[in-house]
Every structure is written in C-alpha cells, then in structure tokens.
Amino acid sequence: MRATRQRGRGRVAPTAGLRPPPGASRRRRRIGRALLYVVLVLGAVPTMLPFVWLIRSALMNDNQIFIAPPEWIPRPFEWSNFTGALTAQPFGRYLLNTMIIEVLVVTGTVATCSIAAFSFARLRWRGRNVVFAILLSSVMLPYAVTLIPTFVMWRSLGALDTFVPLTVPAFFGGAGGGVFNIFLLRQFFLTIPFELDEAAYIDGASPLRVFWSIILPLSRPALVVVTIFTFIGVWNDFLGPLLYLNDESKYTLALGLASFQSVYTAQWGYLMAASAAVIAPIIVLFFFLQRYFIEGVTLTGIKS
Numbered sequence: 250m251r252a253t254r255q256r257g258r259g260r261v262a263p264t265a266g267l268r269p270p271p272g273a274s275r276r277r278r279r280i281g282r283a284l285l286y287v288v289l290v291l292g293a294v295p296t297m298l299p300f301v302w303l304i305r306s307a308l309m310n311d312n313q314i315f316i317a318p319p320e321w322i323p324r325p326f327e328w329s330n331f332t333g334a335l336t337a338q339p340f341g342r343y344l345l346n347t348m349i350i351e352v353l354v355v356t357g358t359v360a361t362c363s364i365a366a367f368s369f370a371r372l373r374w375r376g377r378n379v380v381f382a383i384l385l386s387s388v389m390l391p392y393a394v395t396l397i398p399t400f401v402m403w404r405s406l407g408a409l410d411t412f413v414p415l416t417v418p419a420f421f422g423g424a425g426g427g428v429f430n431i432f433l434l435r436q437f438f439l440t441i442p443f444e445l446d447e448a449a450y451i452d453g454a455s456p457l458r459v460f461w462s463i464i465l466p467l468s469r470p471a472l473v474v475v476t477i478f479t480f481i482g483v484w485n486d487f488l489g490p491l492l493y494l495n496d497e498s499k500y501t502l503a504l505g506l507a508s509f510q511s512v513y514t515a516q517w518g519y520l521m522a523a524s525a526a527v528i529a530p531i532i533v534l535f536f537f538l539q540r541y542f543i544e545g546v547t548l549t550g551i552k553s
Contacts, residue, residue: 307331307521314517330522337519340526342498343505350415350501351483357419358430358479359472365422366434367460371446388428400492414493430475437471438464473538481531502527
C-alpha cells in the first residue's frame with residue numbers, strides 16, 4: 250500500500266509541476282490583445298492618412314498646402330476657408346435638395362425592401378425561391394446597360410430636371426442597391442424564430458400584423474444598416490443628378506461640389522474645406538449608429 254501510494258504521489262507531482270502559473274494565461278491574452286491593437290492601428294494609419302491630409306489642407310492657405318517638406322499642423326489655422334467655401338456657392342440650397350431626396354429614398358427603400366424581404370423569408374407561396382433567384386441574378390446586370398433605356402423612359406414621361414427619377418424608383422425597391430438590401434433583410438429575417446409567427450397566427454394576427462409588430466421591432470439593427478447604406482449611396486450619388494438635373498437650383502451636394510471644383514480649382518483651401526464639410530455628416534452618422542451597423546452586419550447571414 251505504501252509503495253502504491255508513493256508511486257501514485259510520484260506520478261502526480263510532475264504533472265502538477267507542469268501547470269502554468271495562474272497569471273500566465275492572463276498575461277498571454279493581454280499580450281495577444283496588445284499585438285492585435287498594434288496591428289489594427291498600423292492598418293488604420295494608411296486609411297486615415299488621406300482624411301488627415303484633407304483636414305489639414307482645409308485649414309491652410311494655398312501656399313502652405315503644397316510646401317515641401319509637407320507641414321501637418323497649419324500655422325495659422327485658416328478657419329475662414331470654411332466660411333468662404335460655403336458662401337461661395339449656395340451649399341445651403343444644395344443641402345436642402347439632398348435632404349429632400351434622402352428622406353424620400355430612405356423611406357421608400359426601407360419600406361419596400363423590408364416588405365419584399367418579409368415575403369421571401371416568412372411567407373410560403375409557390376415559386377418563391379425561383380423569383381428570389383431571378384431577383385438575385387439581376388445584380389449581375391451592369392448599371393450601364395440600363396442607363397440609356399431608363400433615361401429615355403424618364404424623358405418620354407417628362408420627368409427630366411425633377412427629383413422624380415431620383416426618388417420614385419426607391420418605392421419599387423430599385424434604388425440604392427435595392428436587391429442587396431432585400432437580400433440582407435431576408436437573411437436577417439430568417440434568424441428570427443418562426444415560433445413567434447406561429448404564435449401570432451394562432452392568436453388571429455394577419456401577416457401584416459406579424460410584419461409590423463414582431464419582425465420589424467426585432468430587426469432594428471438590419472434596418473439601420475439598410476438606412477446607412479442607402480443614405481451614403483444617395484449622399485455620394487453623382488451620376489444620377491448629373492443625368493437628370495439641369496437647373497443649378499436643384500443641384501445636390503455631390504453635383505454642387507463638382508461644379509465648385511470646376512470654378513475654384515486654383516483655390517485649394519476652399520476646395521478642401523468644401524469637401525470636408527460634405528464628408529462630415531457621413532462620419533457623424535456612422536459614429537452615432539456604428540453599434541447598430543456592426544450588429545446588423547454581424548448577425549445577417551447566420552441562417553440561410
């Protein structure tokens with residue numbers, strides 16, 4: 250018995266000696282996390298460099314912008330570039346036009362794409378998968394292929410130089426990447442348990458009631474993602490307003506900034522300040538909604 254106990258103790262002792270100290274794994278995780286942060290920071294520096302260059306140039310005069318070697322801190326800060334740039338052209342009017350289009354397009358896109366996605370994800374009807382496959386195949390159709398027929402159609406309807414060609418397609422899921430938004434929302438709707446729908450139908454709810462009271466409240470992250478994508482797409486849209494708008498009083502910010510560039514090419518401080526002012530709302534929007542954005546993109550596609 251004693252020999253057996255001694256042999257047993259002798260076997261346990263080396264195993265206990267090989268165990269790492271209690272704080273070793275914690276230190277290893279901290280080192281790994283620190284290395285990850287260093288890699289992310291090094292990767293973010295090249296991405297942020299053009300934006301930093303834009304901001305420093307917006308606060309410099311034309312002589313400082315292209316000095317060699319480059320100076321990163323303006324001396325002095327030319328805050329007058331922003332006031333001069335924003336008053337050189339009616340950017341207030343451009344902003345109003347852009348926001349009118351934004352409200353209509355975002356509203357139409359979120360409404361129609363969510364309804365279509367609900368039909369593909371939660372309702373059972375004949376030919377659903379075939380129609381969805383045809384819908385996805387339209388993504389492979391280049392935008393340039395439909396550009397001329399669409400322009401001819403709106404011209405025949407007398408809708409040129411109006412906001413109609415830029416807003417009405419959104420209410421049919423055809424603007425701001427409508428097919429992609431339908432796909433994104435459908436994938437998110439599939440992650441919601443179907444037992445919630447069945448319980449609501451047993452209580453006498455209609456599909457519209459299920460969509461409005463159950464699916465939409467649970468799909469807030471995905472809806473925010475669609476809103477952000479649509480907002481950014483309309484905000485940066487240059488080709489659409491260029492094709493359909495002729496009156497300068499109806500210009501959007503993207504088109505107004507392009508016309509500003511052609512007029513004030515030599516005044517780089519004004520041009521950089523105007524560009525920074527146009528980009529700022531997008532950054533603010535993502536800053537306040539980044540939690541919903543990341544959550545919606547992460548959860549979408551978990552269930553197919």
